[in-house]
Amino acid sequence: MQFSLEEIDIFNRNGIFSGSDEAGRGCLAGPVVGASVILPIDFDGSTINDSKKLNFKSREEAFKLIINNCSNYSYHLVDNYEIDRINILQAAVKSMNDSIKSLKIIPDISFIDGNYFYSNEYKYKTIIKGDSKYMSIAAASI
Numbered sequence: 001m002q003f004s005l006e007e008i009d010i011f012n013r014n015g016i017f018s019g020s021d022e023a024g025r026g027c028l029a030g031p032v033v034g035a036s037v038i039l040p041i042d043f044d045g046s047t048i049n050d051s052k053k054l055n056f057k058s059r060e061e062a063f064k065l066i067i068n069n070c071s072n073y074s075y076h077l078v079d080n081y082e083i084d085r086i087n088i089l090q091a092a093v094k095s096m097n098d099s100i101k102s103l104k105i106i107p108d109i110s111f112i113d114g115n116y117f118y119s120n121e122y123k124y125k126t127i128i129k130g131d132s133k134y135m136s137i138a139a140a141s142i
Helices: 005-012 056-069 080-086 088-101 135-141
Strands: 017-023 032-038 072-078 109-113 124-127
Touching (some): 005 109, 032 088, 032 135, 072 088, 080 088
Antiparallel strands (some): 032 072
């Protein structure tokens, strides 16, 4: 996968962006986990793709590549008790917001997988099927 034109444009303006995604929203039980990743401009993402499109071995190799080469990453887990209290959609939003908040550097913009997200603290843009269009979101999906 290559960086999207929007990601490259932000790099060219010396901006910092992150990609964010969540996992676990479709499960009947268990936590929802949000992750955020900041990648460097020289990151080789040729093996990166939407995590659902990678087999186990490829996903594990991509994970190691991301962790060893990203500028920063974080993740946040929302457990089943919190999900029951606030609902699964709000838990997904919370997990991604908290993962952005936990980054060592707050990005100028966060690209969020999906069509629903909100934050009063961060500039963001939702991207439908973003994990197959934006390398930073794909990295967060892994």
